[in-house]
Amino acid sequence: MRDLQQYLRPGLPTPFCPGCGHGILMGLILRAIDKLELNIDDMLFVSGIGCGAWIPSPTFNADTLHTLHGRAIPAATGAKMFNPKLRVLVISGDGDLADIGGNHLIHGARRNIDLTVICATNMVYGQTGGQVCSTTPTGALTETTTLGNPYRPFDLCKLVSAAGATYVARYSVTQPFLLIRSINKALQTQGFSFIEALSPCPTQFGRRNGYDSPADMLKFLLDRCITKEKAKGLSPKELAGKIVTGEFCDGRN
């Protein structure tokens, strides 16, 4: 493995809070790029607004396009359509890609243009102070659901699969090797590939839901995430509250 430092713009501090999973995810993405021996100068990193959008911009020492809130996929679509030689990777948060950008997400999957999208899901609007979003679990406490979230969360993998993506997977940053392998596959997929990467947010999600410390929040993901192979034999009751991880769509095969 090459030195990952070469992929980072020099002299920048981490933008993330203590215990945030986005730094782990950043490292896993770079490991996947490194493993494939991709030339980062041939890549374009597109992000929207929010904590997840700060994973590539300005940290990655490459072309980065930090777009409007929710509009990373349209901007990536324009760049890729005009210059197909660019390997375009969208990295942004769940609020950005699934809430305000939800329509672009399903249309991106429908068009099946050769883009890779990594959604850093922390189940909350982190940067604005911890409001409910479309991936917040039912009943969870947030700054704007103080009696518990009354709504159901999106299953983004089902949504994006149904919309026609070629490769769809979900892993948590607590499953680092599976996640690297998945990013690796997504980057090699011709067509729209989507990975939901669960990332802990102790600062905004955890502390309102009984997972005050970074370790508690990581344990939350370790306890809840279960591979789809393991989930197979479980009853609905046993599956309650679990987050099923794995590859849900692999059109490359």
Add this chain to the structure above:
Amino acid sequence: MGLREAKSILPPGSYYLSGNEAAAEGAIAARCSYYAGYPITPSTEIAERISVRFKEVGGVFMQMEDELSSICSAVGAVWAGAKAMLATSGPGFSLMQEGIGYAAMTETPIVIVDVQRPGPSTGQATTVAAGDVMQAKWGSHGDYQVIALSPWSVQEMYEQTINGFNFAERYRVPVIVLSEAALGHLRERMDVREKVQLFDRVKKAGAAPFGTEEDDGVPPMPSFGEGQKLLVTGSTHNDYGVRKTDDPRVHEKLTSRLHNKIMNNREEIIEYEDYYLADAEIAVVCYGLTSRSSLFAIQRMQQEGKKVGMLRLKTLWPFADRLVSDIGTKVKKIFVPEMNKGQIVGEVMKYASCDIIPYNQTNGQIIQPNVIMAELETLLQ
């Protein structure tokens, strides 16, 4: 780099086209290589023609899921090296505003043709208005400048679209061609010359992409894929694109340059035509299709020896402040007919010191020459 002469794509000669078709041909003449849009009356023929013509001359056509994604995809394409255009009408123009602000902040050259129809909201999709004049200037939040052009003929739909691309590239700014429904659908003769003047994007490897030494400069524009490790962001940024979201000096410097690069060059940007102003007692200040009715009216009145003149603004933004101020010292009254409730008249009032009389019509129809004549007759008494 800079201004050059190029062959026109349409063979030289005379054509019988609609304003919308002429805008599409103007874009193709300007070497537009990316078009994104969402269908909307009365602009749709622009997208339709480009989708067909791109198959012949090359270019990427994308019909996106809405106007938000259209403009954002255009910005992405431009940073990947394209020259991009969008066409829309009022409701779509409203949706594009966030992208216009983003393009202004990131200094992304794009051309937007807004074929105006009456609003607010859905209004009347198939009739005419000029109600987006202020939105073109102030539609997105914060301080920024754009260039807005106002064609009055099919010929000018062609030429102003080419000009729009040249201004966009030269000043790295969004340019809005403020057409009107009745012009978009008007068919008349359009002449194509053998050559067109085109401004090519200025490139300089390694130069700061978001800053210049001068406080009104336009930096060179690199593209993705050139190994320059670009940082493009709509957040406040320094000369190299690094986010500086709490440094007051960086924000002041950036917004000032975005303002100055247009305002300090406005004499070079602003185009106009004047008629019979030398001894006029009343000047009509007008733009777009209303200028055609106004010209008809004042030519008739000139034949009767009436001292009426006219200023036609071909550029609405930046506003021709010095010119209008100067006219205000020479005439007794300025008459401003508009297909809205009074938008440019406010600018005229800012700069001209004489009597200023608005005429506002929002019935979805063009202002007829006899209406302008009758108003001017009253003002002359």
